[in-house]
Amino acid sequence: MDIEVLGALAVQENGVSVTPTAPKPRQVLALLALHADRVVPVSALIEELWGTTPPRSARTTLQTYVLQLRELIAAALDGGGRDSAPGDGAQGDGVRGERGPRSAKDVLVTMPSGYLLAAGDGESDVRAFERLAGTGYRAMDAGDFPGAARQLRQALALWSGTAFADVQAGVQLDMETRRLEESRLCALDQRIEADLRLGRHRELLAELTVLVSRYRAHESLHGQFMLALYRSGRRGEALEVYQRLRTTLVRDLGLEPSAGLRRLQRSILTASPETAVPPPGAAKERLVPTS
Secondary structure (H helix, E strand, O other): OEEEOOOOOEEEEOOEEOOOOOHHHHHHHHHHHHOOOOEEEHHHHHHHHHOOOOOOOHHHHHHHHHHHHHHHHHHHHHHHHHOOOOOOHHHOOOOEEOOEEOOHHHHEEEOOOEEEEOOOOOOEHHHHHHHHHHHHHHHHHOOOHHHHHHHHHHHHOOOOOOOOOOOOOOHHHHHHHHHHHHHHHHHHHHHHHHHHHOOOHHHHHHHHHHHHHHOOOOHHHHHHHHHHHHHOOOHHHHHHHHHHHHHHHHHHHOOOOOHHHHHHHHHHHOOOHHHOOOOOOOOOOOOOOOO
């Protein structure tokens, strides 16, 4: 089963879409797909669909949605089987295993406490993102900035928009969407830092211009934008970025910029060596000072 949630929801079994169009079955599939190969409790699914005030028929209605999903899965399994040559077996269409044909109940499994979507050998964009990002973080820790930038760029390329962009989200999916967005921002922060380490400050200016406009209170992105501007010979604009961020933080949150960002501002004001373009093989401390 191939699963994509980092953008529009797309779930395929045997190369055939099993993504329903109805909103609530779509929610059920989205939550099961995100947690593929793990049990999703009935209570979590009910909370996702109806919040804290589910109807009396919630469990029965949920079972109906599960049956609808199994019908789509069964059709996909049947369609894949028809395309296979006789005698293909386990190696032919991915449907048959050592114990015979895989059924819809083998894919969407009823467990004592909930339901489990068995992904099998399929691909999941979330798992691929986490794997690539993890490799990128380890490369950063090792000082391999080209490798980190490459791995993190590949991880971020898996995103085509907001997670579950076309799914009507309830409590559970809303929480998961925020978690995934935070993971994406962490990977983005590290990829930009790796690019700054590689002297790509001018190439980053356009991207960072958009990012600081979107994330108006994100200190790390603003600090990276300040460095990129300063290293591109635009010190005045770098200091203006700091002032705009400070105004936003004070007005909206009643907070001053962090000690690390204030140190960066002073370093730019005094043209401190720590804000210069790092030479090849420079040590692996963060480019943006932290508190």
